[in-house]
Amino acid sequence: MGILKLIREIGKVTIRERSVNKSLDPCDDFYQFVCDGWKKKYPVPKDQLNYNQMYVLNDQLNEAIRDVLTHKNKSLGREFQLMYTYFDKCVEYQEDPGDDGLKDLFKKLRRYHSPSIKTLTDFLIASFPTQTFFKFSIDLDPENSTVKVFAISPHSSTLSFDQYFNEDIASSRDLYNAMISQTLTMLAEESENKDELFSKDTAARMLRAYTIVDMNLAKIINDSDGIKGENMQLEDISLKFKAIDWIKYLNAALSKSGWNYVKTKGILIEGPLLIKKYEDFISELDENVLRDYLDVRTVIAAMNDLPKKYQDLYEKLMEQYYGVVTLDKQKACFENIKEIFPDLLSVVYVDKYFNKSSIDDIAKLVNVIRNTMIEMLDEEGWMNFFTREKAKLKAENIAEIIAYDPQMYNETKRKEKYQNLTFTDSTSYYVINNIVEIWTLNMEIEDVSTPFGRGTVEFNAVEVNAFYQPQTNMIILLAGILHPPFFNASLPTILNYASMGLIVGHELTHAFDDTGSKFDEVGNMVNWWDTRTEEDFVNKTKCFEQQYGNITVVDGKRIRINGHDTLGENIADNGGVKLTIRAMQKVLDESKFHIVGLEEFTIEQLFFMVYGFSWCGNVKEEGLVQQVTTDVHSPDKQVLITFLLIL
Template sequence: MDVSTILLLLYSITAQCHCKKISLSNFLKNITVRADNLTLYMHDVDIHNGLVSFDSVRVEADGVQYNPDKRSEHPYNSGAERVVHYPELASSIDRSIDPCRDFYSYVCKGWIKSHPIPENQFELTQTQVLKEKILREMKELMVTIPAHTTREDILMRIFYQKCVHNTLQPDNDGISMLLSKMRILRRTTSLTDWLLAMRTETIFYDLTVSVDEYNSSANILQIVPGTSMMSARIYFDPAYSHEFVATRDVLFKMLALLSSKDIFMEFFPPNLYDHVRRIESLIMVDQTVAKILEETEFNTDSITVTVAELRGMLKTVDWIRYAHALLPPQLRYSLARRPVRITKTATIQRLEEILLSIDDQTLSDYLDWKAIFHYGDFLGEDFQRLMEEFTAQVYGVKGIDRINDCVSLAMNTFYDIAGRLYLERYFNFDSVFIVKELVEDVRAAFLEMLNKNEWMDMETKERARRKANAIRDFIGYDNNIFNDTLRQVRYAHLTYTATNSYYDITMAIQEWMRESVFLKLDKTNTRGTFDTSVMEVNAFYDSNRNQVAVSAGILQSPFFNASLPRLLNYGAIGVVAGHEVTHAFDDSGASYDEFGNKNDWWDEATYKNFERRKECFDHQYGSIFVNDLNVQIDGRRTEGENIADNGGMRAAIRAASRLSERTSEHFTIAGLEGYTQMQYFFMNYAFIWCGNTRRATLLNKLANDVHAPDMYRVNVVLSNQPEFAEAFECQRGSPMFPERTCTLW
């Protein structure tokens, strides 16, 4: 263990330490450290349930000496030749397939064959298997929360129990609540009145609070575009006609059901003409919105005005009155003069034009649909059955476990409470140190790639280096998740009891969430927090914080396994980490500096080189027709993720090479003898993306997902890497080593 490793260890402890879980003896085994006058200075120490956490630690000592046992390897460095048992991967390889033609199938054929999609799931992938595992673990935690525990834990438990009860025994009160709300809405005389009556609903665009992209330490009011019910592809692409037809069908059935419940025929008379008009109104408006959102998807312009000036630009809403109602009392001062940023200005202006041009009847019908969808989850078992029939008709999925939906809702709503329980019960805290070192290796590899980059001028390259070095990483979790005081403050204004209905509790949570968003308006942002669910099977890059976060949920097999050779982990979680680092320099992240501020830090000629290289990926992915669907990947929509996939792989390859240079680690996987180390590396990368996806689910992803389908996240990425072609001796011109490849980072 060299000095750099010791420094890394101390740095990791500084970042996060939960001493009950971490076995430092694993890292200090066979190492003797001697020092005189050793003093530890710890800041903001917190002890909870036997866990010790602190924000920072400073070590001071005189005459430090360390004596590592030369016979001892790093705790996860296997040293000389080693046979690794990895049956999951070994049994998946299909040697009858040419790896230079279709590497994804070569690696995943066995896994796909042994993992058919259950009838109650949309897909079965490695990621989904891991998500299901976490769901089972969280379900166990939800039902075992003791009766006498913290107030915040009780809030989560009550919500979960009410959701389960509503799923198993719907109270069918939603219809009466909807009709009651419709009476109120009918008395509104303006769109502002309607919005205030519905509170948590929005029309076309929304008023919210987000990070000021030009000053990331502050927050600002923003107007952001909303979403459409269906994407433009469903309306205009014949490949999606089945979903369009099924949607019209279920809308007719919903109106028929509402008519049968509206016994006084106040709003939903059993009139076919009325039903047809309502559905045509919804489709006409939603189709127009979807078309605008697609046509302006890549518009990034914004302007800043005051709330008072907003009324002159977006005339359909009384913004001062609306903002006054939404903002907490302490933030209503100088409201008319408060700045508000209109994001995606061209999109917002076109959406406003729709609102101004819609006739009163069409707008009334559309607003009625918004109210119906608002109460959708509470309209009783007949409506639940309708949605189940729709899901079966469109996706072929039957018997979805709705209890799991309640687990997911509770996990996402109370992500910090659930996350703390998950970490304390299931997380291996030792993995933080291993992954921390891996992430630092990948970052160093990315910096090497920057240094050897020949298409950037020196000044821009230096700015890029500063940004890469400034990236803050969170591995597994943020220490604040164990801070009882912060949790109590966060949930102080959320109040309900077991006597409240599921609907009332849900509305209370939505109001609390909205209030929490607006309370950020006058708060200062810091880069020292990671405010994302630790149970996500994912990793993240936040451009406003220049921050990478690798959630605890993904730090398990197949993405990470501490018992496997490090090279295999570099091919899995290492590529994921590289992917997130590369996001700092993708089509979006490249617009932000090292502090997370939107800033044009590029030399003009260098940026033109950047644009030319990223367009290569647009054409490469955009020319792919997926399987037998006759639907193309949207190269522009998936551009950022494709850049990150390719850059992350290049960084991980370089990091793996650096690893091989400094260690003697060498292994063979039982059942996969005769392969090289780098072949194993590429195999494990492909293995994390193995999966089965239903045809309709894949179509839906192609219409909405910013990622390419998993098969192409393997084959296209690896076809761009000369190291892959070298490892598997692929001939130039073969599918996995095409004549033209793309490289950005």
């Protein structure tokens, strides 16, 4: 729905969508006032915990993806045909995964129990590319965002500290434990005939061992204060973290991928303190407990690939604990395709479903809002002069990617990228995924020596999302979100301020939130703040942290917003509103603005109503629990009403 149509519909509440309920007092509950009709019309579907305008748009996007993947274009190159084949195999697999995954799981477990596996290092090598306790990634050097580094970081526990220790949100823990415990029991039943590894007694013992270890990892993470990177040489890592033979591990796991230590310019250890605590904890563990834990982690990693009866079990448990059923199995395939073939999916989607001529309109909108931001920085009297000038420089340098990365149309680059990925429609889906996993890792490792920067990053345009990337100082507005109710090119630009404009304002403000403020105008992690201004900034953020941290989202339960984790988003929401409303006032000629049926509202009131409307949503209690424990965004309702209190 376009904004104009939307405003009209808000106006015609008694006739059409009845979203605004004028019988309610907006000062009492603004969210309900704006969203009452929407909330009644769109209850949470059976396969979701949460449903809002983003989900509605996402459902439309999924239909578009289904369309471009089903209606194959045979005239496109080899790489596109690979994507189509992958999709067909995936859809088949969702219906019936067969028993490849089960066979492979038993084979792996037998291998891990062979006499040649004596130490934790041996196990880590044997289980690679599955990574337990620690994970490898290619990250950016925080001090120089043009250089990519090979990074080792601690793997988090499977469940979080809150999930283990807050009884009010115990349902997610209970669901997970039920899934693992019943999987182990079923595996024990299957293996009684074929395998010596499991019996019903060992299944119970394994679950106990797993829970003890995982719960302790969650505690260690909870007690430690964040992850800070430290660049180290391989030799130093081995001296500092002794429970694992790192050189042996890295060489054995990565040499086949062409990993070359010299090319990687040191290794970034993310969270060295945490890694040390992990190591200390692991080396104290009883050998049998560790063995059981590793076995269960192996089983968890294989759960998605187990035969149909296991998948049916998980669905039943999801329904029992969360009241959620899977309605559309193809969705899982869409997600895989987005990850493996982001550029190819973007090409076929953008060509058919995105109006490229709207890019200029959005660029204009971004420009007005960015200029307003620079102007407003001048008014921030609490900032010291030099810091303020640096902040303005940073704002001036924020670049934007609108809709998609033009490089996706570079055919030579595309062909080169996919030339080493090979499978056919007679390869099993399970094997295809193993091939893809190794291909991805090899590609990342090969890519480590290429400098990083604007123009070298790949984006999947087929996503209902917009974000700020501190390492390039860019905002990215993906094609998937540039649709109604967030954007409609055919309407006067002005009407897009209260929806897309606010998203732009939000993303621009991320450049100065608790994380963004640590990066400079080219994206390096450099402290450009003078000490006193920085102190003032931190004090101001404390106020946000407290205010949001005190909000209870379910009456009578200890389920609160995490003021610390959501800080960046809350800053962006509040800054974004202040910024965008000012930008809108600059371009708007109020005397010419008239909407039939909504004469009683001022432009500012309409601005908030349209904004509120684009965040209408329904959520189940389990969804709220999941959101406040795992999401850095505050729930929709709080996003809307909390800043109204602050303004």
